Amino acid sequence: MTLSDYLKAHAGADPIRRDVATLVESLAEAAIELHRAIASGAADREGSGGAAVTNGGGDVQKVLDREADRLFSQAARRAPVAFYGSEEQDEAVVFDADRSLALAIDPLDGSSNIETNVSIGTIFSVLPVRPEHRADSATVFRQPGRDQLAAGFVVYGPRLLLVLTVGEGTHVFGWSPDTNTFAHAARMAIPEQAKEFSINASNRRHWDEPVLAYVAGCEDGKEGARGRDFNMRWVASMVADAYRIFLRGGLYIYPGDRRPGYAEGRIRLVYEANPVGFCAEQAGGAASDGLQPILDIVPTHLHQRTPVVFGSREEVLEFGRAMADPASRTETSSLFGHRPVGGF
Ligand SMILES: O=P(O)(O)OC[C@H]1O[C@](O)(COP(=O)(O)O)[C@@H](O)[C@@H]1O
Ligand SMILES: [Mg+2]
């Protein structure tokens, strides 16, 4: 089944679902274009002159970040998108407030890996536009992730893959260069148990006690309280870590830490944690900020950061227990260190 067939079957005669189908197809076309740009060596030309630019989040924008933003912005404009909120633009852009959808997007995820030929990606979240949003465009991206109509991510790796949920499970589609189409490959089911964890351990000295305690438990392996061994992986492209975790289980953790500006970690709620969280839940996994499911958080602004942990359901719960354990808690600064976890 092609992506197009899948979306048509989902949409039926429902006008909003048809709009979602049009948008997802348009994003998939832009992803193929970006894949071609990456494969052609555009990434190798990084740093070939021009002043460094930073986006609203303070991250350095690379040439490919801007090119990805241009491609997906055009794709959204061709589809029934009213509001376009991108990691690469300070403010949301209004295309036509009378249209039905809002798109929040991380056009290029894993930018630090661009020139190293490691998998990078695109993450997107589709939200409804209700009458109250038309008067004040800022409010449309304050909807909780639970309200998403569709979400997904593209992996530009050895294969070009699209992971998608429209609220009926999470599905992976693989692109074929022969037919130039995405074809359904599998419905994803994240294994309940994790054998791997993913965290940037170079930040260990900045972590709070509960995070230190959880990671120590994994590292202690069979000899420790967990009674089994864990492997560790960190690609530094969330899409690549997420796809591996969706396939074979595991836990991705980006906590708040004590570095200036990192009290709420690094990951953006609206266009990174929410779409991946929706895909994780729809694949039988879980996603939390340490206190509540990611999808229940009501965002305050487009570029808001959040601590995040997602992956195998049992391991997300286990992480939550470590966060709530008084024995591992101290009076520290970051969110995971302060907030009781559980009930997610
Ligand atoms: O550099 P760090 O701290 O390891 O963070 C890596 C994380 O940051 C991200 O690169 C953030 O995405 P961007 O490249 O879109 O800024 C994630 O993909 C990744 O998991
Ligand atoms: Mg990103």
Ligand SMILES: [Mg+2]
């Ligand atoms: Mg990005």
